[in-house]
Amino acid sequence: MTTTPHTQSIRSPYAALSGRTALITGAASGMGEATARLLAAHGARVALLARREERLTGLAERIGADGGTALVVPTDLTDQASVDAAADRVHAAYGPVDLVVNAAGVMLPNPIADGRADEWRRMLDTNVTGALRVIRAFVPDLVEAAGAGGTADLVNISSIGAHVPFPNYAVYGATKAALTYLSQSLRTELGPQDVRVTNIEPGLTDTELAGHVDNADLSAELDGMFEALAGLTSDDIADLIAYTTSRPRRVNLRQVIALPTRQA
Template identity: 45%
Template structure:
C-alpha cells in the first residue's frame, strides 16, 4: 500500500500557524502540492519557502474565508494554479471561551463565522473539484477532513458556544459523509484534545490562568500529532474511510 500523495493537491485552511501549519508541511512531505490559506500573508510566504526548500510545492493564498466571496475565490485560485483539489482540510478555527453570562455576542459571532460558516463556504466551493478528483485515475478517491475538537464530543462549563460550533461540525461531517459515500469522496472529523497552539494564547485574566494551570497538569498534544492524524486519514486505501478520529493527550482525563 502506498502512503504517498504524489500528484495530488491539498487545500489547508488556517495554515499560518499551529495544526494547519503542521498539516501543510506533513502533506507536502508526502508529495502533495499544498494550497495554504489564512489571513497572515507573511507567515504563508515563510511556509511556502520552507516547503519549497524541502523539495515540495506550495501556494500561498491570503484570504479571510469568513467572507463567502473570498472563500470561493481562494478555492478557485487553488484549482486554477495547482490544477485540481484532492484533499480539503478545514482547520481554521477560533476558541473564545468563558461563561455565557460574561462573554460577548461578538465573540460568539466570530466563532460561528469561522468555525462553521467558513467551513461551509469552503466545502461547498471545493466539492465539485473533490468529486472530479475522486473520478480521476490518480487515486480514485478524495478527502475532506474537518478539524473538530474533543469539545465536539463533551460539553463543559465555559465552552458553551465553542461546544455548539464543534458539535455542529461533527453533525455536518457525518451527514456529508453519508451524502458523498457513493462518489468516493471521504469525509471525516478529527477531534483533538488539548493541543499546545496559539489558539490558547487568545485569552486573558482568569480564563488564561485556568488554561495555563490545566496545561501544567498534563502533557499536551503538539500540532504535529494532529498532522499525523490527518495524514493517516487521507492515506487509507480507497476502500477505507475514517469517519471520526479522536486524539487525546495520554494523561488528559
C-alpha cells in the same frame, strides 16, 4: 555491497500522498501549518489558506526549501468573496484539489452570561460558516476526483468539546458539535460518491487557540491544564491527518478522537 531487507529503503507509510493536491485552511499556524508541512514533505502540493499572508509566505518558503510545492492564498473565511477568489486562484494554479483540510478555527471561552456576541459571531463565522464556504467551493473537485477513480478526502478538525462540555466553553463547544454533525451528515451524501469525510476531534493541543483567550482566569486555567495533562502537539494531529488520508480509497477512518494520555 549486497543489500538485505534491513538495509533496503523502507517505503513511507504516507507514500500515497505523493502527487495529490491538498488545500489547508488555517495554514498560518498550529495544526494547519503542521499538516501543510507534512503533506508537502510526502509529495503533495499544498494550497495554503489563512489571513496572515506573511506567515503563509514564510511557510511556503520553508516547504520549497525542503523540495515541496506550496501556493500562498491569503483568505478570510468569514468573507464569501474572499473564499470565492481563493478558489479561483487555487484552480488557476493547480486545477482541482483532491484533499481538503478544514483546520481554521477560533476558541474564545467566556461565561455565557457575559453576552459576548462579538465572540459568538466570530466563532460561528469561522468554525462553522467558514468551513461551509470551503466545502461549497471544493466539494465538486472531490466528487470529480473520486469519479475519475482517484482518492478524495474532506477532513474537518472538530474538538473533544463537541462531546464533552466544559464550563465557559458553551459556544465554542456548540460550533464544534455542529462541525462534527456536519461531517456525519456529509458522509451520507458524499460516501456513495466515494468521497471520504473524516472528522478529527483533538483534546488539549498546543496551538495558538489558547492565545486568543482574553479572560485572564480562563487563560491561567488553560496553562494549568497543559502543565497537568501534557497536551498534544500540532504535529501529532498532522500525523493523524496524513495517516488517515493515505489509506486505500476504500477505507474511511470516519472519526478520530485524539486525547493526551493523561486526559483520556
